[in-house]
Amino acid sequence: MSQQFGKGCHLHLIDGSAYIFRAYHALPPLTRKSDGLPIGAVSGFCNMLQKFVEDNAGPNAPTHVAVIFDKGSHTFRNDLYDLYKANREAMPEDLRPQIPLTRRATEAFNIACKELEGFEADDIIATLACQARAAGGRVTILSSDKDLMQLVGDGVDMLDPMKNKRIDREGVMEKFGVGPERVVDVQALAGDSVDNVPGAPGIGIKTAALLINEYGSLEDLLDRAAEIKQPKRRQTLIEKREQIEISKKLVQLDCDMVLPFTLDDLEVRDPHAETLLAFLSEMEFRTLTKRISDKLGVEAPAIPEPVQEAPEAQAEQVPIAPETYECVRDAAALQLWIDRINDRGYVAVDTETTGLNEMRADLVGLSLCVTPGQACYIPLAHRAAGTDDLFGSDDLAEGQMDLEECLALLKPVFEDPAVLKIGQNMKYDAKILARNGINVAPIDDTMLMSYAMNAGLHNHGMDALSERYLSHSPIPIKELLGTGKAQITFDRVAIDKAVGYAAEDADITLRLWQAFKPQLHRKSVTRVYERMERPLVPVLAEMEMHGIKVDRDTLSRMSNAFSQKMAALEDEIHELAGRKFNVGSPKQLGEILFDEMGIEGGKKGKTGAYGTGADILEDLATLHDLPARVLDWRQLSKLKSTYTDALQEHIHPDTGRVHTCYSIAGANTGRLASTDPNLQNIPIRTEEGRRIREAFVAEPGNVLVSLDYSQIELRILAHIAGIDALKEAFREGQDIHAATASEMFGVPLDEMTPEVRRQAKAINFGVIYGISGFGLARNLRIPRADAQGFIDRYFERFPGIKEYMDQTVAFAKEHKRVETLFGRQIHTPEIGAKGPHAGFAKRAAINAPIQGTAADIIRRAMIRMPEAIAGLPARMLLQVHDELLFEVDAAAAEELISVARAVMEGAADPVVKLDVPLVADAGQGANWAEAH
DNA sequence: CCTGTCACG
DNA sequence: GACGTACGTGACAGGG
Structure with missing residues (x-):
């Protein structure tokens, strides 16, 4: 033959x-x-x-x-x-x-x-x-x-x-x-x-x-x-x-x-009917199996039809029963699980640790789940109970696998490109595992799936998801750890108690994944999840673990200086008030100002306390010295407590750097949020505050490089609303606020005054936020009628803006959500509300596509960045909504700027073709103040 | 634990 | 016609 x-x-x-x-x-x-x-x-x-x-x-x-x-x-x-x-x-x-x-x-x-x-x-x-x-x-x-x-x-x-x-x-x-x-x-x-x-x-x-x-x-x-x-x-x-x-x-x-x-x-060979049909039916290709079996003249193998039931019902089918989970205590038992994982091609994973800070917490145990109801917990670093039962021992408890041995067995699986690792908030587990030498990939994340589908509807923590989509309340962690002062860490939890809790988390994660995975496509967010959520996980994990160097001495010196100034101000304030009181207490301050000193115009809020916010004190400052001193004191107090003092506590003892944690699913619009510490709100607007950025430094021989998008939200507005005059101004690189003022008030650009420009700037921002006469009036401190006049004229000159606002609100009312240019969905369940709520929801709906599109763009830039700068001695350190901060060998700073700028300015391509150019401005220096 | 205040984009 | 409003966040301090 x-x-x-x-x-x-x-x-x-x-x-x-x-x-x-x-x-x-x-x-x-x-x-x-x-x-x-x-x-x-x-x-x-x-x-x-x-x-x-x-x-x-x-x-x-x-x-x-x-x-x-x-x-x-x-x-x-x-x-x-x-x-x-x-x-x-x-x-x-x-x-x-x-x-x-x-x-x-x-x-x-x-x-x-x-x-x-x-x-x-x-x-x-x-x-x-x-x-x-x-x-x-x-x-x-x-x-x-x-x-x-x-x-x-x-x-x-x-x-x-x-x-x-x-x-x-x-x-x-x-x-x-x-x-x-x-x-x-x-x-x-x-x-x-x-x-x-x-x-x-x-x-x-x-x-x-x-x-x-x-x-x-x-x-x-x-x-x-x-x-x-x-x-x-x-x-x-x-x-x-x-x-x-x-x-x-x-x-x-x-x-x-x-x-x-x-x-x-x-040479061409005929297929073996049996082998081929076995494969096709394993894949559950019903049509193809039938077609081929007809052709070959054999009977089609039966493919069991999974029962089509609501997720809740499925959950009931295999009950979540913590007492049935397995505790894995040796290599032989673990090997059985590894075999199951390799057979399946995916596994839900959860790590238990001594704390919530990924850079400091130690691994205590791991749970795995490959099929609903079948999960295990592998205790690795639980401590033995103390002899007197009051103080735990530092010795490891009996009956645990050696940590190194366990990780050595799991590493090939966790790094196997053919095995999908599923987690709830996988960035956490990935960082813990990375610190133990395992680079988990590829991953899926149920929290991010929920975020892509349900942003604006509810939060995406596991407890909430489990209750909502599985009708099951997971064991609260409090039951194991207790609360308050008596709270213990997970390594002090008895192993037999830990098994049910820990393995349940993996079980729930797997069930959520099964429920969510097919929904992504139905809700048209597969691209958002695949391109803008999931790929961000390793990028952020890397940035967070690398951290940014913060100089403790600089902070400490500033802190002392602030203390002295505050003490002096405090004396002065007490003098002016006629008695001592707690300057930091808005309640006491209100009583001093409006009751004792008899200043007119005190307004009580819903709690019955006088309002003493900065705007109120600023108004009073024209009448009296005390409010002005309090404002100065408050600024220093804020800088000291939130920045110069608290930041020092966040310097990691081993790395000497500060490792923030970004929440990917925190903000509804697609923005990131930064916590522990928040490095997205380091002061810059006042000279005194700005100096805090001098404490954020580059290593010797390196510089910090900052690139920030210029006017990205206004550019997006110009594109979405189709405002030709604004687009033109951006294309020609004009000062956009001056151009707006010129268009609105008919003042030629070369005769523009700072005051007119400032007003136009306030209006531009107002538009992004869903403008109102009241809000603009308050911001510009002008009569409300004047503010309304500005707005009317603005809409007259740029009719596209009004049209965009009306269309967006109408879309939100019809679909109960709005969308970014990249397809991110932000739900607006309150949009139909009556009363004062209504205004809020409308403005949020107007703002979300703009803020969200900007967030999408910088996400895309961040996802592409690691590969783009891979050849350079550079690291991406921080994201601040429209800014990316890098640390780079001083000799390569210019090259980094050109590479990173190209990535940022091209980040919308090729999915969205913007009518306006994106522009990223760059700066560099030894510290963040110089770089920005 | 909630509220007010204030830091950022 | 009145009402109450700029959009999105997080941390800290005070006070119940």
Whole structure:
């Protein structure tokens, strides 16, 4: 039966990666019904293989066939040029686990499946095609990759599997303007932005083809470059000769690989019905299983239909029963769990630690869950009970696995790209594990799934999610740790008590994941979750763990200075008041001012206390000295307590740096929030406060670099609302507030006064916040009628703004949510409220798409940043809503600025094409005050 | 634990 | 016609 490959043979080569990506992008993110395993790409891939098999009857039928895959990310091309494919976007996380399944699918169809570590599929395809051609056979390459067009001709053609379009010599001529043998030359000149092949700047395919046709070959062209008439082109070709030559090597396919198999191994084989159907039914592809079994004339295997019930009902099906969870105490027991995880391809993980601060807390135990109701807890560092039962012992409790041994066993699983690790707030667990030498990936996060779907509806903590979506109240941690002064840490909890609590968390997480995963697509937030939530986790974890250096002495000195000034002010205030009182007590201050000193106009709030806010005291300052002194005192008190004192407590003893924690799902609009400490509200507006930033420093030899988006929210407003005058002003780089003032008041730009500009600025901000006459009047301290007049005139000059506001509110009323340009949904359940609530909800709805789009943009920049700056001695340290702060070797500061700026300014691409440019301003210096 | 105040974007 | 309002956060201190 077997025939030697030669004349009359027809080899089909399928570009496996191309098939997979086509399948992935062409189909919605399907999941396997029984367990939610992402399966869309595998499904598409199988359909394409099936179609391939069905189509191949008749004269064009292949005698030989193979699916060729890429393997390994580092190839000889990376050695030639380290930036090769450097700006490739990372593989989507829900595609990664599907890759091994497509290999299995190929084998199930009984089609040869070939790959070689460190080689791209293209080179294997090229080698096979050349071998087949040399043997006198025909070749069809099933791919649309233009790199493969070099191979066309002499019995080799291509077939674009999606468009079903055959590409022959003429097709190549059409695409490249040259024959297949010169395609490499054209590519070398034109470069390829997708693969990051540099080529010759300013020369595209058209020009390249023109040049090659004129000079015959790339080599002749480069040798005779001096003859070229166009000066720019001539210069490029002479100066970039080396870069062009490297480009040619990058695009040139390798036809002479030594392969560990021969063409004869690729002979077409009929699939084994049993193997193929077993695989298809395991994947739960009902239609395809039926179709193929009909075709093969065998009975289709039964695929159990999972019961379609509400999540609540499913939860009842397998009750959450903490007493049934297993306690894993040795390597043999753990190995059983690892086997289960590898079988499944995913696992819910939860870590227990001695505290909530990821940089200080120690690992105490781990829980795992692979199927609802089956979870385990692995205690690792619980302490033995003390002899007197009052003070715990420092010795480890009996019956625990050795921590190192456990981590060594779990590390390969936790780092296995084919095993998905599911967590609730995975950044926490990832940081704890990272400090123990494990880099968890890939991950899914139920908290972030909920955030993507439900922002604005409720918070996304596990207790809330469990109650809402599983109708189950988890064991409160208080039951184990107690509260207040008597609170203990988790390592002091008895192991048998810990098992139920800890394993339950993993069980709940898995159940939430199963409930949420299919919902992401239904609610149209898959892209938001996949592109703007999940990829941010490792980026933030990295930033937080790296921290920023804070100089304790600087803070301490400032603190002392503040103390002295405050003491002096306090004396003065008591003197003015006529008696001693607590200046820090708004209640006492109100009584002093309005009762004892008899100042008029005190207003009591709903609690019955006088208001003493800064705005009120500022008004009173014109009448009396005391309020002005109190304002000064308050400013110092704030700076001292919140910054110079508290910040010192946050300096980590081991690193000497401050490690903030960002909440990804904290703010409804998509913004991050910073806690412990909050590094997004370090003072800057007053000179005295600004000096606190001098304590944030770079290591010796380094500098801090700050890049912040200029007017990003106004730019977004100009784009969304379509305000031509504003767009124009931004495109021309004008001072936007002055331009607004000029448009509104008819004052020419060169006659603009600071006062008029200030008013326009207040209006611009007001618009972003959902302007009201009252709010603007208060901000500008002008009569309300005047403020309303400004607003009316503003809407008159920029009618698009009013239209945007009305449309947004109408959309919110209809859908109970608004959306950012990138599809992030922010729910607005209060939008229909009556009474004073109504105004709040409207303004929030107007503001959310603007603030949220800005948040999306900087998220995208942050996600791309690590790869972009990977080659530089630089680290991203902080995010402050529209600013990114870096630490970089002083010598590389300028390069970092240009790279990071490009990432930030291009962060909306390619999903959203903004009508206005994004601009990032940069600064650098030894400390944050100088850098900003 | 809640409220007022104030730091940031 | 009156009401009460700028949007989004977090930390600290005072006071029940």
